[in-house]
Amino acid sequence: MRLETTQIAAAVEALETYMVETLSGFVRAESPSGAEEPAARFMEHALRDLGLEPERIVLDTEQLKDLPLFACPCFPDNGRYNLLARHVPEQSTGRSVMFNGHLDVVPTGPQSMWSQHPFDPVVKDGWLYGRGSGDMKAGIVCSLVAFKALRSLGVEPAATVGFNAVLSEEIDGNGSLATIHALKNALGKAKLTDFQAAIIPEPFGETLLSAQVGVIWLFIELTGRPAHVAYMEKGVNPIEAGIAVVADLKELEAEWNAPENRPELFKDVPHPINFNLGTINGGEWNSSVPCACTLGLRLSFYPDMSPEEARRIVSERVRATVARLNSALEVKLRFEGHNAPGSVFDLDTPAMRTLAQAHAKVTGAEPERIACTATTDARHFQLMTDIPVTCYGPIAKDIHGIDECVSIESMKRVATTMAQFMVDWCGVQKVEKT
Numbered sequence: 459m460r461l462e463t464t465q466i467a468a469a470v471e472a473l474e475t476y477m478v479e480t481l482s483g484f485v486r487a488e489s490p491s492g493a494e495e496p497a498a499r500f501m502e503h504a505l506r507d508l509g510l511e512p513e514r515i516v517l518d519t520e521q522l523k524d525l526p527l528f529a530c531p532c533f534p535d536n537g538r539y540n541l542l543a544r545h546v547p548e549q550s551t552g553r554s555v556m557f558n559g560h561l562d563v564v565p566t567g568p569q570s571m572w573s574q575h576p577f578d579p580v581v582k583d584g585w586l587y588g589r590g591s592g593d594m595k596a597g598i599v600c601s602l603v604a605f606k607a608l609r610s611l612g613v614e615p616a617a618t619v620g621f622n623a624v625l626s627e628e629i630d631g632n633g634s635l636a637t638i639h640a641l642k643n644a645l646g647k648a649k650l651t652d653f654q655a656a657i658i659p660e661p662f663g664e665t666l667l668s669a670q671v672g673v674i675w676l677f678i679e680l681t682g683r684p685a686h687v688a689y690m691e692k693g694v695n696p697i698e699a700g701i702a703v704v705a706d707l708k709e710l711e712a713e714w715n716a717p718e719n720r721p722e723l724f725k726d727v728p729h730p731i732n733f734n735l736g737t738i739n740g741g742e743w744n745s746s747v748p749c750a751c752t753l754g755l756r757l758s759f760y761p762d763m764s765p766e767e768a769r770r771i772v773s774e775r776v777r778a779t780v781a782r783l784n785s786a787l788e789v790k791l792r793f794e795g796h797n798a799p800g801s802v803f804d805l806d807t808p809a810m811r812t813l814a815q816a817h818a819k820v821t822g823a824e825p826e827r828i829a830c831t832a833t834t835d836a837r838h839f840q841l842m843t844d845i846p847v848t849c850y851g852p853i854a855k856d857i858h859g860i861d862e863c864v865s866i867e868s869m870k871r872v873a874t875t876m877a878q879f880m881v882d883w884c885g886v887q888k889v890e891k892t
């Protein structure tokens with residue numbers, strides 16, 4: 459059955475209200491990392507509305523803890539679960555795909571800094587605002603719109619299409635790890651061989667992801683010696699020590715960013731390695747040398763370095779700084795959260811070529827390829843399976859920032875590309891209109 463790109467685009471266009479309403483409801487379903495259930499429940503309904511039956515994949519750290527990509531979690535399992543729904547045609551004649559997206563969103567920061575409540579989405583000048591709108595509930599909604607658009611044209615994919623919604627992407631990635639582990643071991647209804655391509659609709663502005671850095675989280679706990687400030691010399695200040703530790707780590711960051719130390723894929727990225735001091739806790743009040751200080755950092759490194767090696771280099775730097783400052787300082791390093799190796803993605807496999815060509819049919823040009831300065835769950839597919847994978851999602855602004863928003867026009871283009879991809883990759887067959 460032949461379908462023109464213009465027909466697919468028109469079918470997506472006709473679903474704009476569904477798209478905006480679904481994304482708005484999804485954003486309203488507040489889902490910070492560690493407490494994703496409202497978004498999981500919302501997605502369960504949205505998938506059932508499409509006639510799909512989502513299966514819950516419950517996070518079980520015990521089952522995952524010996525896997526190489528397991529990250530020491532920041533939150534307990536608490537019965538949290540991923541959702542995996544599959545469209546399985548009666549007769550499968552094409553090639554299959556999985557759309558994989560994360561349900562969790564990052565903290566909002568003070569609500570007073572937002573133009574509107576971060577979980578009360580609004581549409582303004584073609585952008586939908588709200589925490590998680592861009593990163594990455596919009597991309598997940600695009601995949602639903604793509605599927606629904608084909609249905610509205612009286613067809614459905616002629617191969618398995620998976621919709622996998624995972625938790626905990628922003629802090630450790632153990633959600634996607636749980637799904638892939640379950641697929642590899644056929645713990646649920648689906649198995650790994652059901653899928654021949656994976657697309658992660660992260661908001662990378664309609665580009666294809668060619669590589670991503672490795673990421674680890676580190677907590678540095680410093681203990682000093684408290685004293686009255688009148689006799690400050692008797693004390694040892696762990697907060698001031700923490701400032702020096704961060705300054706030395708920033709020197710390491712500059713070394714890794716130096717042009718001669720960059721791998722080819724990151725040559726044109728202005729500042730590929732970012733060490734971020736994200737949290738600092740410590741001190742009692744202004745007139746005492748404080749007792750303790752904890753720094754929370756996010757560190758990154760190139761794909762040719764393992765997380766173990768990065769941890770070793772960073773630990774040595776921190777311990778050297780602390781030893782230089784004062785022998786009375788105690789330091790403890792805790793690696794919790796991200797344990798993500800970097801990855802390089804082959805964009806010349808048939809699946810990824812088909813995706814690039816689908817984008818070209820919709821927009822008139824092949825998509826750009828980008829090397830990303832953050833991590834994504836694409837690493838689990840790349841490092842644990844033979845399934846070709848990339849990220850491809852809509853244009854968003856201020857993700858992880860204030861007034862995060864996503865472009866509705868871009869969502870429509872991405873949904874059209876996804877539907878075109880399903881036509882070209884999975885093939886389509888007629889369905890009885892319901």
Ligand SMILES: [Zn+2]
Nearest residue numbers: 560593594660
């Ligand atoms: Zn994301």
